[in-house]
Amino acid sequence: MREGPRDECGVFGLYAPGHEVSRLSYFALYALQHRGQESAGIAAADRNGHIITRRELGLVNQVFNENDLRTLAGELAIGHVRYSTTGSNAWENSQPVQRSEGTNGSRREVALAHNGNLINAVQLHNEMLEAGVTFSSTSDSEIIAALIATHPAERVEDAIAEVMPRLRGAFSTVVMTKDRVLAFRDPHGLRPLSIGALADDGTGESDGETRYCVASESCAFDIIGAKLLRDVQPGELVTLGEDGLSSRMVVPGGRRAFCVFEYIYFARPDSRMNDQVLQVARGRMGEILWKEAPVEADLVIAVPDSGNPAARGLARAAGLPQDDGFVKNRYVARTFIQPGQELRKHGLRLKFNPLPEVIAGKRLVVVDDSIVRGNTTRQIVQMLRDAGAAEVHLRISAPPIKHPCHYGIDMSTREEMIAHGRTAAGVAAELGCDSLHYLSLEGVYEAVRGERATHCDACFSGEYPLSGSDDAAGKYSLEEDQILPLVKA
Numbered sequence: 001m002r003e004g005p006r007d008e009c010g011v012f013g014l015y016a017p018g019h020e021v022s023r024l025s026y027f028a029l030y031a032l033q034h035r036g037q038e039s040a041g042i043a044a045a046d047r048n049g050h051i052i053t054r055r056e057l058g059l060v061n062q063v064f065n066e067n068d069l070r071t072l073a074g075e076l077a078i079g080h081v082r083y084s085t086t087g088s089n090a091w092e093n094s095q096p097v098q099r100s101e102g103t104n105g106s107r108r109e110v111a112l113a114h115n116g117n118l119i120n121a122v123q124l125h126n127e128m129l130e131a132g133v134t135f136s137s138t139s140d141s142e143i144i145a146a147l148i149a150t151h152p153a154e155r156v157e158d159a160i161a162e163v164m165p166r167l168r169g170a171f172s173t174v175v176m177t178k179d180r181v182l183a184f185r186d187p188h189g190l191r192p193l194s195i196g197a198l199a200d201d202g203t204g205e206s207d208g209e210t211r212y213c214v215a216s217e218s219c220a221f222d223i224i225g226a227k228l229l230r231d232v233q234p235g236e237l238v239t240l241g242e243d244g245l246s247s248r249m250v251v252p253g254g255r256r257a258f259c260v261f262e263y264i265y266f267a268r269p270d271s272r273m274n275d276q277v278l279q280v281a282r283g284r285m286g287e288i289l290w291k292e293a294p295v296e297a298d299l300v301i302a303v304p305d306s307g308n309p310a311a312r313g314l315a316r317a318a319g320l321p322q323d324d325g326f327v328k329n330r331y332v333a334r335t336f337i338q339p340g341q342e343l344r345k346h347g348l349r350l351k352f353n354p355l356p357e358v359i360a361g362k363r364l365v366v367v368d369d370s371i372v373r374g375n376t377t378r379q380i381v382q383m384l385r386d387a388g389a390a391e392v393h394l395r396i397s398a399p400p401i402k403h404p405c406h407y408g409i410d411m412s413t414r415e416e417m418i419a420h421g422r423t424a425a426g427v428a429a430e431l432g433c434d435s436l437h438y439l440s441l442e443g444v445y446e447a448v449r450g451e452r453a454t455h456c457d458a459c460f461s462g463e464y465p466l467s468g469s470d471d472a473a474g475k476y477s478l479e480e481d482q483i484l485p486l487v488k489a
């Protein structure tokens with residue numbers, strides 16, 4: 001299996017009376033599956049009823065069947081796919097999180113789906129425990145849900161507006177009550193969140209009104225026939241309900257810090273972010289890679305699939321032929337049976353099998369999107385040499401990763417990162433390739449047509465946009481054995 005940075009989570013929400021909201025959510029989550037493969041969930045509600053949630057460990061198509069979608073009937077829904085960034089991969093940590101607080105007269109019921117990572121999760125968790133609030137999970141997302149559900153403000157919009165300034169870190173969040181969907185984004189806009197418009201489905205079942213939805217990526221809108229309208233602005237709270245779409249700027253003026261790695265690797269190539277189609281931006285990364293480090297070569301190959309767009313761009317710029325150097329098995333899931341001792345040395349071949357007929361005797365330019373620890377890349381280089389490659393020149397469409405992410409991406413520790421404390425030449429020697437070039441940070445921003453001042457690139461540069469980020473607790477910070485001593489203290 002590849003050991004690149006792990007995608008974080010994907011969120012979706014819509015308010016659409018007359019539409020099959022759970023089915024639309026299912027397909028939207030299907031499009032967002034690349035953002036998290038550990039668990040999936042949908043919460044739905046009828047305006048006069050209660051919120052019903054179905055969540056389970058597994059892929060979207062393993063978690064839901066026809067019967068589930070029929071049970072999740074309603075007029076509004078939210079959904080989530082998860083890769084764990086705070087809290088382990090347990091059912092309790094799957095989402096949407098549902099909280100019901102208060103007495104019968106003033107009960108607030110919410111479901112919540114969150115993409116990101118709070119850097120003050122332990123502090124907030126302790127404060128809430130001291131106030132007598134209990135938790136059923138170890139994820140930071142339940143902290144946000146509990147803060148909103150227990151807030152005394154009468155309107156949920158006001159509760160969220162009070163809670164948002166207390167949260168530090170990355171939070172692209174979707175919340176539902178029984179009659180509306182609310183979406184809000186941290187003041188830095190670290191993780192993506194966009195608004196789409198769902199047209200009348202033409203079946204005569206819907207009321208002909210334009211309805212709105214929100215999603216981590218625009219590819220979720222494409223699959224359900226919705227149109228991308230705009231991003232949820234950093235610090236903004238939007239409400240989708242009977243009156244359509246309304247907006248409120250809650251925390252204006254934060255230092256913008258959109259994750260530059262979304263363009264390079266995390267998001268699907270057919271998604272649009274900041275007016276860029278990522279497939280096109282990744283092609284430009286390949287072109288710039290070539291301009292920065294040309295080399296005498298015969299053939300360009302990609303490490304599939306994420307290296308494909310940059311490899312095409314590089315081949316175009318170089319005027320070199322491009323071919324498939326590997327066949328990829330697309331059915332290797334994240335949780336697969338380990339190969340065991342006998343097959344371990346062939347482990348990577350479960351996923352990539354090189355094609356000697358294409359490779360043998362060639363001076364190769366091999367394009368990949370990133371290197372974290374380097375174990376997989378080292379095996380790839382060796383496989384290419386074993387298949388008869390004359391030379392292996394690695395070209396990486398990201399700068400060297402040297403620092404961990406505290407905003408929702410699971411990477412290795414600094415010490416495990418192959419580029420930490422090494423030059424590119426030192427990394428090349430470790431990997432056994434003939435040459436190695438990483439795309440410069442300037443090259444990344446040129447390719448994405450973006451400005452450094454409005455993005456986060458901390459995993460490359462070490463310059464964290466939020467103070468105190470490097471002291472943030474890790475993925476398991478809320479697990480019982482770590483939190484109890486803090487609570488007792």
Ligand code: SF4
Pocket residue numbers: 190258259260261262404405406407408409456457458459460
């Ligand atoms: S540290 Fe890296 S992965 Fe994390 S938000 Fe910043 S650019 Fe993205």
